[in-house]
Amino acid sequence: MREGVFHVQNLAGIINMRESVIEIAERIGFGIYDQHRIATAVSELAENAVKYAGAGTVEVHPNEQGIEIVCRDSGSGIIDNGDKSVSHGLGIGLLGVEHMMDELSIDTGKDGTCVRIRKWLR
Template identity: 45%
Template sequence: MQDTIQILSETDAIVARQRGREIARQLGFSVVDQTRIAISISELARNIILYAGSGVVEVTAMHGEHGDVGIEVLAADNGPGIADLNLALLDGYSTSNGLGMGLPGTKRLMDEFQIDTVPGAGTRITIRKWLNSRNY
């Protein structure tokens, strides 16, 4: 099960969030984890809109080799990239006058968080949540 949503506007971010929540529900995630996943997708999609203008969010159901079930979200854009990744991952840091909880908050809500960014070439963020999290 995989869904790809083009992110061009807030409406697309809402669709991505809803689709992620629905896939998480179908996989058996609790309402709390469905909410964590939806919030994380919202933050990543919002960053695409705010900083890159457009991009894509891919939501994929995962089935691991040991019977593990999870959800993976890839948020990718071809925007300006993140100039100072360490700074962007600090709580409270924001270049948009926001609360500065986006990337650090997303990292805390999910079990896995990987970010690849190249200034001038874009950003790819992959997050994962496992149904029976064992501190992956």
């Protein structure tokens, strides 16, 4: 399976990464609906990385069971106010990302944030 690593710093980079994620998701067997759910979720994460940290890295790891995507940035971390619904990007926020994917985990601190999302083939 082909993996991808994308460095995003602006909207053009996010758009290119999104298109590549759709291609990877299609190649491993996701239908059109799930392809776009995955792309929307990863776009939200990438937009947050660019907005709050200036840039980020998105790693795409396809496998026989589905896809894992890891978004990292070196910002000051996510303030935990208990509200995952707050969003300033596509309007879906972390709660929307969580609903679109099968798994979401967040590791955040003063040195940056790492968000890991997974979607399983059915």
